[in-house]
Amino acid sequence: MGNLSFASLIRRPESGAFLGMVFVFVFFAIFGGRNFTSFAGAASWLNVAANLGIIAIPIGFLMIAGELDISIGAMVPAASMSMGIISGHYGLPIPVGILMTLGFAVVIGWINGIMVVRTAVPSLIVTMGTLFAVTGLTLFLSILLTNTTAVAMNPPAWAKAIFGGFYFNSYQVIIVWWLGLTALYVYFLHFSPWGNWLFAMGGDKESARNAGIPTTKFTIGLFILSSVSAAFVGLCQTILFNSAQVSTGMSFIFNAIISVVIGGVLLTGGFGSVIGIFFGTLTFAMVNQGIYFTDFDRNLSSLIIGVMLLIAVLMNNTFRQMALSYTGSRKKD
Amino acid sequence: MSGQTPVIELRNVDKSFGPIDVLHDISLSVNAGEVLCLLGDNGAGKSTLIKTLAGVHRPTRGQFLMDGAEVSFERPRDAQEKGIATVHQFGGTFPLMTIGRSFFVGVEPTKGWGPFKVFDRKTANAIAVKAVRDFGITRIDDGDRLIGGLSGGERQSLAIARAVHFGARVLILDEPTAALGVKQASHVLRIVLEAKRRGIAVVFITHQVTHAMAVGDQYAVLIRGRVAANFRRGEKSREEITDLMAGGEALADLDVAMEG
Amino acid sequence: MMNMRKNMLAAMLASVALTGAASAADIAVIAGSANDAFFNRVKKGVDDAALVVQANGGTVNYLTTQNYDNFGPDLVQLINTAVSQGVDGIAIPVWVAESQVPALKSAADQGIKIMMYNSGAEVKEQIAGINYFGSDEFVAGEAGGAYMAKKGAKKILCHIHVPGAVNLERRCDGIVAGAEANGATVMRLPTPASIDSDVTGTSEALKAELLKDPSIDAVITMGAWASDAATIAIQQAGRPVLLGTFDLSPSVLERIKAGTQTMAIDQQPYAQAFLATTMLAAYIDFGIDLPTDPVLTGPGIVDAGNIDAALVGVAAGAR
Numbered sequence: 001m002g003n004l005s006f007a008s009l010i011r012r013p014e015s016g017a018f019l020g021m022v023f024v025f026v027f028f029a030i031f032g033g034r035n036f037t038s039f040a041g042a043a044s045w046l047n048v049a050a051n052l053g054i055i056a057i058p059i060g061f062l063m064i065a066g067e068l069d070i071s072i073g074a075m076v077p078a079a080s081m082s083m084g085i086i087s088g089h090y091g092l093p094i095p096v097g098i099l100m101t102l103g104f105a106v107v108i109g110w111i112n113g114i115m116v117v118r119t120a121v122p123s124l125i126v127t128m129g130t131l132f133a134v135t136g137l138t139l140f141l142s143i144l145l146t147n148t149t150a151v152a153m154n155p156p157a158w159a160k161a162i163f164g165g166f167y168f169n170s171y172q173v174i175i176v177w178w179l180g181l182t183a184l185y186v187y188f189l190h191f192s193p194w195g196n197w198l199f200a201m202g203g204d205k206e207s208a209r210n211a212g213i214p215t216t217k218f219t220i221g222l223f224i225l226s227s228v229s230a231a232f233v234g235l236c237q238t239i240l241f242n243s244a245q246v247s248t249g250m251s252f253i254f255n256a257i258i259s260v261v262i263g264g265v266l267l268t269g270g271f272g273s274v275i276g277i278f279f280g281t282l283t284f285a286m287v288n289q290g291i292y293f294t295d296f297d298r299n300l301s302s303l304i305i306g307v308m309l310l311i312a313v314l315m316n317n318t319f320r321q322m323a324l325s326y327t328g329s330r331k332k333d
Numbered sequence: 334m335s336g337q338t339p340v341i342e343l344r345n346v347d348k349s350f351g352p353i354d355v356l357h358d359i360s361l362s363v364n365a366g367e368v369l370c371l372l373g374d375n376g377a378g379k380s381t382l383i384k385t386l387a388g389v390h391r392p393t394r395g396q397f398l399m400d401g402a403e404v405s406f407e408r409p410r411d412a413q414e415k416g417i418a419t420v421h422q423f424g425g426t427f428p429l430m431t432i433g434r435s436f437f438v439g440v441e442p443t444k445g446w447g448p449f450k451v452f453d454r455k456t457a458n459a460i461a462v463k464a465v466r467d468f469g470i471t472r473i474d475d476g477d478r479l480i481g482g483l484s485g486g487e488r489q490s491l492a493i494a495r496a497v498h499f500g501a502r503v504l505i506l507d508e509p510t511a512a513l514g515v516k517q518a519s520h521v522l523r524i525v526l527e528a529k530r531r532g533i534a535v536v537f538i539t540h541q542v543t544h545a546m547a548v549g550d551q552y553a554v555l556i557r558g559r560v561a562a563n564f565r566r567g568e569k570s571r572e573e574i575t576d577l578m579a580g581g582e583a584l585a586d587l588d589v590a591m592e593g
Numbered sequence: 594m595m596n597m598r599k600n601m602l603a604a605m606l607a608s609v610a611l612t613g614a615a616s617a618a619d620i621a622v623i624a625g626s627a628n629d630a631f632f633n634r635v636k637k638g639v640d641d642a643a644l645v646v647q648a649n650g651g652t653v654n655y656l657t658t659q660n661y662d663n664f665g666p667d668l669v670q671l672i673n674t675a676v677s678q679g680v681d682g683i684a685i686p687v688w689v690a691e692s693q694v695p696a697l698k699s700a701a702d703q704g705i706k707i708m709m710y711n712s713g714a715e716v717k718e719q720i721a722g723i724n725y726f727g728s729d730e731f732v733a734g735e736a737g738g739a740y741m742a743k744k745g746a747k748k749i750l751c752h753i754h755v756p757g758a759v760n761l762e763r764r765c766d767g768i769v770a771g772a773e774a775n776g777a778t779v780m781r782l783p784t785p786a787s788i789d790s791d792v793t794g795t796s797e798a799l800k801a802e803l804l805k806d807p808s809i810d811a812v813i814t815m816g817a818w819a820s821d822a823a824t825i826a827i828q829q830a831g832r833p834v835l836l837g838t839f840d841l842s843p844s845v846l847e848r849i850k851a852g853t854q855t856m857a858i859d860q861q862p863y864a865q866a867f868l869a870t871t872m873l874a875a876y877i878d879f880g881i882d883l884p885t886d887p888v889l890t891g892p893g894i895v896d897a898g899n900i901d902a903a904l905v906g907v908a909a910g911a912r
Binding site for chain 2: 196200207210271
């Protein structure tokens with residue numbers, strides 16, 4: 001990537017996120033003791049990061065494009081339930097459950113996308129609508145079909161091995177999916193031509209359209225991606241825990257947005273990086289889980305999480321300012 | 334009037350939206366290497382005229398010719414493919430993108446093969462920087478800089494350089510100097526002259542008579558959807574033009590009084 | 594007591610005067626969001642009770658809040674709806690006393706009979722409630738704590754997934770009492786809202802605690818989903834840990850059946866709703882009043898000993 005000078009590293013969007021992560025890691029390595037950094041302990045925050053990260057990156061894409069999707073909060077439990085009902089309650093093969101669940105997610109994502117591009121309603125409001133609609137639909141259908149709001153399933157070994165099992169006793173297989181998808185997304189956003197389209201859309205939608213970018217199709221595609229990603233995490237959870245219940249995954253909405261913001265994506269769009277979101281997710285997961293390795297009073301968890309996140313975001317902000325105010329390196333070469 | 338075929342020409346064009354007539358009987362033409370200054374107050378129909386030229390609207394009546402042959406654009410993309418580029422204020426530049434990336438939005442250069450095509454950052458940066466420097470903006474030397482760090486004049490110049498680089502034969506500049514200070518505006522005017530020197534037909538929309546006087550070869554004043562006057566450089570004085578723009582009212586006196 | 598009797602008498606007379614020779618009871622049952630698995634059991638109890646009420650010529654109207662976001666005002670709205678429908682009696686839990694008590698008082702003053710279930714036993718006299726059917730969080734926790742200690746637990750982890758929630762804290766208080774009476778200690782673990790209903794996050798939090806403190810040999814979760822998380826945490830901690838939970842779910846029952854979970858504490862919502870509804874009708878129609886007051890419907894502990902019967906109840910939607 002050319003000159004990897006210190007100055008050019010510092011102004012990359014992910015450098016702030018990286019330093020925030022290092023800070024949090026050191027903090028918990030000191031206060032959490034050996035368990036936090038041990039092989040088994042690391043699984044604790046990596047598992048959480050993987051589940052969150054698969055959702056956070058597509059949410060980051062939407063935020064870079066100037067949109068938002070909070071219906072993922074309903075998609076995670078809806079997909080979990082759909083998987084449980086199709087392959088648990090009705091006992092249909094796992095691939096059928098997966099395909100139908102992801103198909104449902106495509107439809108919801110498409111509806112989100114169409115509504116956002118066809119109306120002038122902000123995506124926050126549109127997806128808030130689908131958030132409630134999908135929650136209600138999930139409840140209604142699960143009562144109608146199974147007469148209960150929680151179902152159990154016993155997935156075969158191969159499904160566990162691919163979608164919801166543990167390796168080395170405590171590492172969820174979804175970590176592999178997360179790393180693979182992250183690599184794919186890095187290529188997509190930073191190396192493929194499409195990444196340029198995304199930044200352009202977030203910077204100035206009108207100009208992007210004038211430059212010949214199919215903004216409408218692209219936006220719909222992004223909503224489908226976030227919906228499908230949330231559904232994927234939901235169905236993996238069902239396979240992992242052999243159980244699904246109707247609930248609202250509100251925590252996923254906030255956790256994903258927080259991870260993206262810690263990762264250096266601007267709330268106003270047009271700026272961000274996949275690696276930054278990756279670090280942001282890890283930071284959030286460490287903050288969230290690190291607390292259980294420490295001796296702090298458990299009633300302080302939320303307070304400590306809040307303070308650590310603020311510090312991480314502030315560090316990040318400082319570095320972004322440096323990146324933006326950078327005006328040419330004047331190097332002689 | 335040199336006998337050459339104009340690059341673009343409108344003949345007796347009307348444009349109405351339903352019952353509302355916005356443009357009446359517009360006849361204008363621009364030759365290669367010429368600057369047509371389109372003057373007019375707010376609401377005179379300038380933006381409708383621009384959009385008609387750019388293929389956003391289709392004329393209700395009348396003819397639209399390019400190189401003497403009639404054309405009809407279904408959508409802006411068709412006009413772009415024919416070489417008509419519209420540059421709005423800061424248009425086509427994205428504050429949080431690098432110069433290289435911004436320059437190539439929608440037409441990214443790639444290297445590699447098959448599904449693994451990769452955005453060619455080095456090439457993009459080199460081409461973008463060269464294109465801008467060729468237009469005389471020498472302060473831009475690093476394609477990795479963010480657009481947001483450029484001055485308004487530099488951004489506008491970058492947008493124009495970009496349009497020219499991608500083969501624009503007709504440049505429609507929508508108020509490129511409106512929000513700029515004197516020095517920045519003079520940068521942009523120099524870019525306009527450079528584009529003209531390269532044989533591009535320029536339609537320069539402005540309501541600043543001084544800027545129009547500096548670069549124009551031909552002037553058209555638009556009032557309530559009609560071409561109120563169409564004349565060559567030097568045929569009318571600055572005061573007369575200001576008068577015309579204000580709809581014939583004696584604004585020129587006021588202008589003079591204020592300057593004096 | 595005397596005062597209450599007098600009030601009731603007055604209310605009874607008033608109701609007779611108002612409804613005249615009305616034949617059978619028209620009842621409204623007010624409940625929480627259908628989104629909540631718990632209230633699906635409640636609804637089954639109400640539905641079954643409605644058959645009895647209808648057989649005597651009465652009606653049952655089941656009213657629920659949409660969610661818990663604007664809980665107090667929503668409940669008052671439902672009470673007013675019931676009153677304006679001219680019902681003879683209302684069966685209702687009191688969750689938000691400061692909002693609900695004035696509304697219920699005014700309903701009682703108009704001669705409407707109030708039967709309480711699930712929550713709010715402490716305000717029964719204020720609203721002239723007839724009886725209370727429900728569980729006592731403390732008593733339920735106590736039973737769970739004692740059960741675990743008798744199974745050999747020495748240190749019980751009490752997981753609270755909504756820190757500060759009064760009913761969950763009461764359960765934990767009960768667990769402490771029940772455990773200490775039988776020679777065990779309790780550690781409380783409140784987990785923050787950022788991992789509420791996030792199974793992976795909760796599982797990892799529990800695992801970290803189990804790894805950190807090897808003396809923990811039992812876990813009790815306050816919700817069925819959290820015991821899904823605890824199951825994985827225990828597996829990975831790699832030592833035998835007893836697992837109990839409040840509330841039932843299919844996966845909880847499967848684990849009890851398979852022997853990977855020790856027990857579940859059920860407050861038996863079906864019984865709460867069924868009894869509250871039928872006894873309210875019986876009071877209005879026939880003047881029947883139970884001497885036992887309050888009536889505890891829980892805790893019912895489900896373990897390997899009674900799992901098969903519980904599974905039949907689950908299939909019917911009653912548990």
